[in-house]
Amino acid sequence: MTNVRNDGEITRGRPFQPGNPGKPKGARSxxxxxxxxxxxxxxxxxxxxxxxxxxxxxxxxxxxxxxxxxxxRKDSPITIDLPPITTASDVVEASATVLSAVGAGEISPDEAGRVMALLTAHKNIVETGDLERRIAALEVK
Structure with a gap:
């Protein structure tokens, strides 16, 4: 049996017999x-x-x-006074706070991007919780 690899090289047979698991995990060379x-x-x-x-x-x-x-050090902590975020609309105020901190030079744009990603994830969680409560209220009616 001959096989042709992606690079055009012709090979014979299979590298392992069927059922051969290969090298076990953690095995050292x-x-x-x-x-x-x-x-x-x-x-x-x-x-x-x-x-x-x-x-x-x-x-x-x-x-x-x-x-x-x-x-x-791969990451360093930063301090920003963010408002409490209990609704999705609170994220707008929090993101404005982050942007003003970048403008003032208090945090770097890279740090701001990571904080904004956290805010976005938290906003999604808050929205999901809001939807669940609304659906539960509709089901009760």
Whole structure:
């Protein structure tokens, strides 16, 4: 049996027999196992050497040590005084507050975009709750 791949290469047979699940989840490759065997018991010595090199002025070692001590922050909290949002129309006032904070330089446009996404999601939740209450009221009648 011959197969033709998308790139035009002709292959023979199947890579696995039917029912072969392949490599189990969490299984490590031979290269990973070999590296672990080489480094077994040497972690402390290697860490000490990297610290010594960093203290001697090796900028690569210094960056490596600092990245391990204080990883780069992916997200930082921001503070905005938003009004309570209990109805969908309250989101308009809240979004105006976010936009004015961007205009005043209190938050970045990227941070504002993330807050606006949260406001939109919350508005959808509030609208869904309003619809459920209205439907329940109609069913009672």
């Amino acid at each position: 031979r290269a990973t196992l070999a590296a672990e065997a080489l480094l077994n018991g040497e972690g402390e010595a290697l860490t000490r050497k990297a610290i010594e090199m960093a203290l001697e002025g090796d900028t690569v070692a210094l960056r490596l040590c600092l990245e391990r001590l204080v990883p780069p």
